[in-house]
Amino acid sequence: MAQPVRIGLTGGIGSGKSTVAALWVQRGATLVDTDAIARSLTLPGGxxxxxxxxxxxxxxxxxxxxMDRQRMRERVFADAGAKQQLEQILHPLIGQAxxxxxxxxxxxxxxxxxxLLVESGRWRSRVDRVLVVDADTPTQIERVIARSGWPRETVEQVIAQQAPRALRRSxxxxxxxxxxxSLATLDEEVALLWARWVAAR
Structure with missing residues:
Protein backbone atom coordinates (compact mmCIF):
# COMPACT_ATOMS: atom_id res chain seq x y z
CA MET A 1 0.00 0.00 0.00
CA ALA A 2 1.33 3.44 -0.97
CA GLN A 3 2.34 5.86 1.73
CA PRO A 4 -0.22 8.65 2.24
CA VAL A 5 0.55 11.99 0.66
CA ARG A 6 1.78 14.42 3.34
CA ILE A 7 0.37 17.91 2.85
CA GLY A 8 1.31 20.93 4.93
CA LEU A 9 -1.54 23.41 5.29
CA THR A 10 -0.73 26.91 6.47
CA GLY A 11 -1.97 30.49 6.38
CA GLY A 12 -2.21 33.55 8.55
CA ILE A 13 -4.63 33.82 11.43
CA GLY A 14 -8.16 34.36 10.11
CA SER A 15 -7.31 33.12 6.62
CA GLY A 16 -9.78 30.24 6.83
CA LYS A 17 -7.46 27.25 7.28
CA SER A 18 -10.01 25.37 9.38
CA THR A 19 -12.63 25.67 6.66
CA VAL A 20 -10.21 24.37 4.04
CA ALA A 21 -9.02 21.58 6.35
CA ALA A 22 -12.60 20.39 6.80
CA LEU A 23 -13.00 20.09 3.02
CA TRP A 24 -9.89 17.87 2.84
CA VAL A 25 -11.13 15.71 5.71
CA GLN A 26 -14.48 15.25 3.92
CA ARG A 27 -12.52 13.69 1.05
CA GLY A 28 -10.71 11.24 3.31
CA ALA A 29 -7.62 13.09 4.56
CA THR A 30 -6.44 12.53 8.12
CA LEU A 31 -6.07 15.88 9.89
CA VAL A 32 -3.12 16.49 12.22
CA ASP A 33 -3.85 19.85 13.87
CA THR A 34 -0.77 21.33 15.54
CA ASP A 35 -2.81 24.02 17.31
CA ALA A 36 -5.04 21.37 18.88
CA ILE A 37 -1.94 19.40 19.90
CA ALA A 38 -0.39 22.52 21.45
CA ARG A 39 -3.60 23.18 23.41
CA SER A 40 -3.67 19.62 24.73
CA LEU A 41 -0.05 19.90 25.85
CA THR A 42 -0.87 23.03 27.86
CA LEU A 43 -4.06 21.78 29.52
CA PRO A 44 -4.01 20.56 33.14
CA GLY A 45 -1.73 17.54 33.27
CA GLY A 46 -0.36 18.23 29.78
CA MET A 67 -1.18 27.46 30.91
CA ASP A 68 -2.58 30.98 31.22
CA ARG A 69 -2.86 31.68 27.49
CA GLN A 70 -3.52 35.40 27.83
CA ARG A 71 -0.58 35.92 30.17
CA MET A 72 1.70 33.87 27.93
CA ARG A 73 0.54 35.82 24.87
CA GLU A 74 1.45 39.07 26.62
CA ARG A 75 4.89 37.70 27.58
CA VAL A 76 5.62 36.55 24.04
CA PHE A 77 4.53 39.83 22.47
CA ALA A 78 6.74 41.79 24.87
CA ASP A 79 9.82 39.56 24.77
CA ALA A 80 11.25 37.73 21.75
CA GLY A 81 13.36 35.63 24.13
CA ALA A 82 10.21 34.36 25.85
CA LYS A 83 8.80 33.38 22.46
CA GLN A 84 11.93 31.37 21.72
CA GLN A 85 11.79 29.66 25.12
CA LEU A 86 8.14 28.75 24.59
CA GLU A 87 8.91 27.28 21.17
CA GLN A 88 11.83 25.27 22.56
CA ILE A 89 9.43 23.64 25.00
CA LEU A 90 6.46 23.10 22.71
CA HIS A 91 7.91 22.34 19.27
CA PRO A 92 9.63 19.02 20.09
CA LEU A 93 6.51 17.80 21.90
CA ILE A 94 4.27 18.90 19.02
CA GLY A 95 6.57 17.22 16.50
CA GLN A 96 6.48 13.95 18.40
CA ALA A 97 2.67 14.02 18.66
CA LEU A 116 3.76 28.61 11.56
CA LEU A 117 4.90 26.17 8.87
CA VAL A 118 6.94 28.78 6.99
CA GLU A 119 8.27 30.47 10.12
CA SER A 120 9.50 27.23 11.69
CA GLY A 121 11.83 26.38 8.82
CA ARG A 122 11.52 22.67 9.66
CA TRP A 123 8.31 21.58 8.03
CA ARG A 124 9.09 21.86 4.32
CA SER A 125 11.22 18.74 4.42
CA ARG A 126 8.54 16.81 6.30
CA VAL A 127 5.75 17.19 3.73
CA ASP A 128 5.28 16.44 0.03
CA ARG A 129 3.23 19.54 -0.74
CA VAL A 130 2.55 22.91 0.90
CA LEU A 131 -0.89 24.49 0.57
CA VAL A 132 -1.28 28.12 1.65
CA VAL A 133 -4.67 29.64 2.42
CA ASP A 134 -4.45 33.37 1.82
CA ALA A 135 -6.62 36.38 2.67
CA ASP A 136 -5.82 40.07 2.89
CA THR A 137 -5.04 41.63 6.26
CA PRO A 138 -8.33 43.56 6.71
CA THR A 139 -10.23 40.31 6.09
CA GLN A 140 -8.06 38.45 8.59
CA ILE A 141 -8.62 41.10 11.25
CA GLU A 142 -12.38 41.20 10.67
CA ARG A 143 -12.72 37.41 10.89
CA VAL A 144 -10.65 37.04 14.06
CA ILE A 145 -12.50 39.86 15.87
CA ALA A 146 -15.84 38.29 14.89
CA ARG A 147 -14.69 34.82 15.95
CA SER A 148 -12.77 35.52 19.15
CA GLY A 149 -13.78 38.98 20.30
CA TRP A 150 -10.11 39.97 20.59
CA PRO A 151 -9.30 43.68 20.43
CA ARG A 152 -8.03 44.82 17.02
CA GLU A 153 -4.62 45.60 18.53
CA THR A 154 -4.17 42.00 19.70
CA VAL A 155 -5.07 40.62 16.27
CA GLU A 156 -2.62 43.01 14.62
CA GLN A 157 0.10 41.89 17.03
CA VAL A 158 -0.49 38.24 16.14
CA ILE A 159 -0.37 39.01 12.42
CA ALA A 160 2.87 40.95 12.91
CA GLN A 161 4.43 37.87 14.58
CA GLN A 162 3.59 35.69 11.58
CA ALA A 163 5.39 35.47 8.24
CA PRO A 164 4.45 38.14 5.66
CA ARG A 165 1.84 36.95 3.19
CA ALA A 166 4.26 37.18 0.26
CA LEU A 167 6.81 34.96 2.01
CA ARG A 168 4.15 32.40 2.86
CA ARG A 169 2.87 32.33 -0.73
CA SER A 170 6.42 31.94 -2.07
CA SER A 182 -18.57 30.88 -1.67
CA LEU A 183 -17.91 27.65 0.19
CA ALA A 184 -18.91 25.79 -2.98
CA THR A 185 -16.19 27.54 -4.98
CA LEU A 186 -13.60 26.79 -2.30
CA ASP A 187 -14.74 23.17 -2.32
CA GLU A 188 -14.25 22.98 -6.11
CA GLU A 189 -10.69 24.27 -5.74
CA VAL A 190 -9.92 21.70 -3.05
CA ALA A 191 -11.39 18.99 -5.31
CA LEU A 192 -8.97 19.96 -8.09
CA LEU A 193 -5.99 19.76 -5.73
CA TRP A 194 -7.18 16.42 -4.37
CA ALA A 195 -7.39 15.07 -7.92
CA ARG A 196 -3.89 16.33 -8.77
CA TRP A 197 -2.03 15.56 -5.55
CA VAL A 198 -3.83 12.52 -4.11
CA ALA A 199 -6.08 10.72 -6.55
CA ALA A 200 -3.53 10.83 -9.39
CA ARG A 201 -0.91 8.91 -7.41
Missing part, protein backbone atom coordinates in the same frame (compact mmCIF):
# COMPACT_ATOMS: atom_id res chain seq x y z
CA UNK A 47 3.22 17.26 29.02
CA UNK A 48 4.31 20.90 28.68
CA UNK A 49 2.95 22.16 32.01
CA UNK A 50 5.95 21.13 34.14
CA UNK A 51 8.58 22.61 31.79
CA UNK A 52 6.52 25.81 31.35
CA UNK A 53 6.27 26.35 35.11
CA UNK A 54 9.98 25.67 35.49
CA UNK A 55 11.00 28.17 32.78
CA UNK A 56 8.37 30.89 33.22
CA UNK A 57 7.45 30.48 36.88
CA UNK A 58 4.23 29.25 38.53
CA UNK A 59 2.38 32.48 37.64
CA UNK A 60 2.14 31.28 34.05
CA UNK A 61 -0.12 28.40 35.21
CA UNK A 62 -3.72 29.36 35.98
CA UNK A 63 -5.95 28.16 38.82
CA UNK A 64 -7.10 25.12 36.81
CA UNK A 65 -3.54 23.92 36.22
CA UNK A 66 -3.51 24.95 32.55
CA UNK A 98 2.38 14.83 14.93
CA UNK A 99 4.53 11.84 14.02
CA UNK A 100 2.47 9.55 16.24
CA UNK A 101 -0.82 10.75 14.74
CA UNK A 102 0.49 10.51 11.17
CA UNK A 103 1.62 6.91 11.73
CA UNK A 104 -1.95 5.99 12.70
CA UNK A 105 -3.42 7.53 9.52
CA UNK A 106 -5.23 5.06 7.28
CA UNK A 107 -6.41 7.32 4.44
CA UNK A 108 -4.67 8.40 1.23
CA UNK A 109 -3.50 11.76 2.62
CA UNK A 110 -2.34 13.31 5.87
CA UNK A 111 -3.04 17.02 6.23
CA UNK A 112 -0.80 18.80 8.73
CA UNK A 113 -2.42 22.08 9.79
CA UNK A 114 0.62 24.15 10.81
CA UNK A 115 0.02 27.91 11.30
CA UNK A 171 6.79 28.70 -0.08
CA UNK A 172 3.58 27.20 -1.49
CA UNK A 173 2.97 24.52 -4.07
CA UNK A 174 -0.56 25.94 -4.33
CA UNK A 175 -2.38 28.97 -2.90
CA UNK A 176 -6.11 29.13 -2.18
CA UNK A 177 -7.29 32.75 -2.08
CA UNK A 178 -10.04 32.64 0.52
CA UNK A 179 -12.01 35.85 0.44
CA UNK A 180 -15.09 36.88 -1.48
CA UNK A 181 -15.72 33.24 -2.39
Missing amino acids: AAIGPLAQVFGPAIIDATGA CDEQALRATGPAVLFDVP AADAVLHNQGK
